[in-house]
Amino acid sequence: MKKIFLFALTLYTATVFAQTQTANYFKLTRAGFNEKNAYETTAFVEKYFRVPGNTGFNASIHRVEEILKKxxxxxxxxxxxxxPLTYRIEKRPMKRSTWEPVNASVTIVGETQPLIAFxxxxxxIPINCPSTIAGGVTAEVVFVGKGAAADLEGKDLKGKILFADAAAGRLxxxxxxxxxxxxxxxxxxxxxxPEKYQTSISFGSMQANAGIWSLFLSYGVKEKLKAACLKGTVSLKVNIETKIYEADELTIVANVKGSxxxxxxxxxxxxxxxxxxxxxxxxxxxxxxMARVTANLVKSDQLKPQRTLTFLWGDEIVSTRRYITDDKERSNGILWGMSLDMVGEDTKKTGGSFLxxxxxxxxxxxTRGTDKHTEWGAGDVKEKDLFPHYYNDFIFDxxxxxGKFANWTVNYNPFEGGSDHTPFLQNKIPGLLMWHxxxxxxxxxxxxxxxxSATTMKNVGVSALTAAYTLITADENTATATVTQVKTDALIRLKTEFELSKKAIADGKPAADEKHIIEVWAKWYTDALATIGTMPVDAKTTRVGSTIKVATLAVEKQVQIYLSELK
Structure with missing residues (x-):
């Protein structure tokens, strides 16, 4: 009895200690993160149409460099x-020319105001679109409906502009x-x-050196031009100016050295x-x-990282994948990855929530119960693709x-892919996406x-920094507290899945299938608990291993109860 009491007391003390450590990091990041700085940098970058190697992309990289140097x-x-604090800009000649837009306008001949303008x-203007001749071109526009083969049949398009209520790229x-x-x-x-926000145009690209120009239209412009074409012959004055040139691709990497x-x-x-x-x-x-705040905390000795913290800005997926795969030794040392993508939303205007x-x-x-995929769409995930790790629950918590501190709404979504977290996962490194x-x-x-929203950027920045600071200074107290946290999350999830499976069986679903779902969740969480053993900087501890064993037994015991009740 005394041993059990002492173990519980030790676990409680460790949990409180770890919570205090994280609370201190929250205090430092909340005080240090200046949302005005983040907003001003965002405003600078968003002025440009950014393609690797072009003026706007490079200006953004050098803006980050200025912040890092300062x-x-x-x-x-x-x-x-x-x-202790270093940065580098990596330069690579691009295999293809870069591209940037300069100006464009489309005007119906006979009208004074442009139909649409850059x-x-x-x-x-799609990426890779060439310029028209200087001064633009004037030509008849031919509406071809949805652009199907039948719609094109018999149409005289020579020297004219093809216009379709369909994606320009496929035509x-x-x-x-x-x-x-x-x-x-x-x-x-x-x-x-689009019928509500009638001026919106999705960005995209066209094949380079296609020998023709193309343009994208908004819903409102498309409907206006279509109506004009259905009334009679319409000619357009089209002027497009772009730049296509050889360039280097830039990536900037900053490091805060672990001691x-x-x-x-x-x-x-x-x-x-x-x-x-x-x-x-x-x-x-x-x-x-986040990089600026971290430098200030390191220089003032308020943060003493024991592992290295790396910040990377570059070409989506390409730069991150290269960073991971170009140096095998470096790759072996990457314990966690995080993608920051669409992290500053004013959700009252954009909808959705932080995810x-x-x-x-x-x-x-x-995907059932309150879990749901976004409109981005589910990936094709199989059981062999599952990645059990404490990182999911750690970051979410x-x-x-x-969120509780700042009255900020926080949600999650099942894995979908498509951003800078995927190269980490593809290389067996824990990786998450923060987005909206x-x-x-x-x-x-x-x-x-x-x-x-500057406030949203601060909430994301504070959360991302606090999580990383906790992990790069983690000790056995941090790990044992995380075991308690993940065990609690596991039991909550298993109870939820049990209730869903019980209902599914009542509705006629096979009990064997429902039991399998519970078993997979149980294995995922017991395997996730096991990964906490490597969290402390000094991973050679016995207390963490003992805590993991106790938590695993608790999860396994509860699972057996649930399985026995699913009939």
Whole structure:
């Protein structure tokens, strides 16, 4: 009895200690994170249509460099650990030319005001689109309905502009074959609510060197032009100016050296490319401020990282994957990865809420109850793809704590993929995505600075920093507290799944299938508990292992009870 009491007392003391440590980091990050700085950086970046190698992309990278230098990071000369705070800009010649838009307008001949113009619809020009001849071109526009083969049959398109109520990209080849000089099309996803937000255009690209130009239209412009074409012959004056040139691709990497295990690290990634404010100027701005705060805390000895903290800005997925795979030794030391993508939403304007996209757990296979996928769509996750780890619950609970403090709504979604967290997972490294969805302005040219919330960026930045600080300084108290947390989360999840399975069986679903779901969840959580053993910087502790065993037994015991009741 005394031994049990002493163990419980030790566990309680460890939990309180770890909570105090995390609470201290919350205090430091809440006081240190300046949302005005994050917002100003975001406003700078969102001015540009950013493609790797182009003016806006490079200006954004150098803006981050200015922030890092001012914060005390020194440019790396020989190696990334030559000073406590270092940064480097990696340059690589691009295999393809870069591209940037300059200007564009479309005017119906006979009208004085443009039908559409680049100043208000920067996404009207697809990436890789060439310029028209200087001064523009004037030609008849031919409406071809949905652009099906039957719609094109018998149409005289030579020297004319093909216009379809369909995606322009899929009609370029047919237009070239028919001798058209350009293509105009429309394609905006339903979740962007195009009939409500009639000026929105989704950004996209066209094949380079296609031998023709193309333009994207908003719902409102498409309907106006279609109505005009159905009344009679319409000619358009089209002027497009773009730049296509050879360039280097830039990635900027900053490091805060760990004092005990510098080769073990937490890596943040925020992609620079794309033309939006929330996507992803907010990720760039938030991460830049996070790097500044971290430097200040290190220089004032308020943060003493024992593992390394790495900040990365570059081309989505490409830069992160390269960072992971180019150096095997470095890759082996990456213990956690986090993608900051669309992290600054003013949700009253954009909709949706802040989300943590989880590593693949069983909810990605059996999505039920309150779990739901976003409009981005579910991935094809199988049981072999599951990634049991404490990281899911650890990060979610950190964010919930900030949410409770700041009255900030925090949710999660099952794994879907598509951002900088995926290269981590593909290389067997725990990786999560911080983002927002659904955003009605997602990927459209209405994703501008007025849809950004500085307060949201602070909530995300505070949560992301507090989580990383806790992990890069984790000791056995942190680990044992995390065991308690994950065990509690496991029991809550298993109870939820049990109730769902009980109802499913009552509704006629096979009991064997429902038991299997419970068993997979149980294994996921017991395997996740086991990963906590490597959390402490000094992982050679026996107390953490004992705590994990006790928690695992509690989970397994409860699972057996649930399985016996599912008939």
């Amino acid at each position: 914060a005390g990071y020194v440019e790396q000369k020989d190696n990334e650990f030559e000073a 100043q208000t619809n920067r996404n009207m 370029v080849a047919a237009a070239v074959k028919a001798g058209a000089i350009g293509v105009m099309g429309y394609s905006v996803p339903k979740y962007n609510q 005990v295990k510098p080769n073990e690290r937490f890596v943040y990634s925020a992609h620079v490319q794309e033309p939006g404010a929330n996507d992803n100027a907010t990720g760039v701005g938030t991460l830049a401020e 943590i996209e989880k590593m693949p757990d069983p909810s990605a296979i059996w 950190i964010c919930k704590a900030q 969805f659904t955003d009605v302005f997602y990927h459209t040219d209405n994703d501008r600075i007025d849809k950004v």
